Amino acid sequence: MLDVRRLRLLRELAHRGTIAAVAEALTFTPSAISQQLTALEREAGVALLERTGRRVVLTPAGxxxxxxxxxxxxRLEQAAAELAASRTDLSGTGLAGTVRxxxxxxxxRAILPSALAALAxxxxxxDPMVDEVDPVEVAPRLRAGELDVALVHEYDFVPAEPDLALDAVPLLDEPMYLATVHPLSGEGDAATLLTCRDAPWIASTPGTLCHAMTVRACQAAGFSPRIRHHIDDFATVLAxxxxxxxxxxxxxxxAADPPEGVTLTALSMHRRTRVAFRRGAGGHPAVVxxxxALRSAIR
Structure with missing residues (x-):
């Protein structure tokens, strides 16, 4: 019989690429991960990993x-969701426990306070517990069980990477704006952005989706932005x-409540927010x- 915990490790290796990365993410030693994967190979009766120097790759069987x-x-997530629903129905006391x-x-800032008030x-x-995380960090934390639900976003120029371990439902579609101190006269996104090709730009931290969106949108308009500041908080960006x-x-x-003197020019590009969770957990009462509550906050 194959051990489910070892199957989780194999899945993480497929996502993260190295045993060291799996060990760091799951707070194990690399040797412990290697031992568990070796044991999984014995259970499977076939080679699952091919070792080349310090690297390992999955075999076709892997x-x-x-x-x-x-x-x-x-299926295990579905089972847990059904059991949670049964416990709730039998107790008659309503939902209880922690949701991360x-x-x-x-x-x-803009959605969760109202949503948590409605949930309460x-x-x-x-008992909701909130961690502020960039969307690029969400998938591994959901897979590892560190989060139960997460708000993630994607941009027109930065689509979400598919992850077979996760599922998501749409929550919000919002337009993008170009923030300047002077009105712009360009027609169309490319022309509007081109009016600022020589200006210094303010973008989020490299490695975030917001940073990638700024760079790719400008590149699609025909230039690379000259980024002066890296700032993640949009209120600070507008200031x-x-x-x-x-x-x-x-x-x-x-872009809510922009400072005096800031002009916001609407663009046709969008950011889409979704609610993500482990595949199979969509029917869990706490997730539902x-x-x-999130949808009520949006309304």
Whole structure:
């Protein structure tokens, strides 16, 4: 019989690429991960990994087993969701327990307070715990069980990477704006952005989706932005724009209450926010309740 915990490790190796990365993420030693994967190979009776120097790659059998592991782990999530629903029905006391939520900064400020207030009114026994995380960190933390639900976003020029371990439902679609201190006259996104090709730009930290969106949108317009400041908080970004420190792309949630003197030019590009969770967990009562609270906050 194949051990489910070892199947999780094999799946993580498929996602992360190295045993060292799996060990660091799951707070094990690399040798412990190697021992568990070796034991899984003995259980499977076939080589799952091919070792080349310090690197390992999955064999065809290993790749196939990862696909089966995804299906097995999804069914386990479904079982856990059904059992949680049964416990709730039998107790008659409503939902209880901890629900761990990941959210990017704009959503933490603009969406979560109202959503958590609604959740507290409907399900006072639930204990939400929020971690502010960039969407690029969400998938591994959901897979590892560190988060139960997460708000993630994607941009027109930065689509979400598919992950067979996760599922998601749409929450919000918001337009993007170009923030400047002078009105712009260009028609169309490319022409509008080109009017700022020689200006200094303000973008998020490299490695984030917001940073990639700024760079790719400008490149699509025909130039590479000269980034002067790296700032993740959109309120701070707009304050910097207001004092002439540069121009910036900001989503609608980040453009609320702009400082005096800042002009927001609407673009046709969008940012889309989704609620992500482990595949199979969509029917868990706590996940259902949180999604309902988030949608009520958007309304």
């Amino acid at each position: 790749v196939a087993l990862v696909r089966h592991a995804e299906a097995v782990l999804e 939520i990941g959210a990017f900064p704009t959503a933490t 009114r409907s399900h006072p026994g639930l 910097m724009v207001a004092v002439g420190q540069g121009v910036a792309l900001v989503p609608e949630l980040g 309740a949180l999604i309902a």
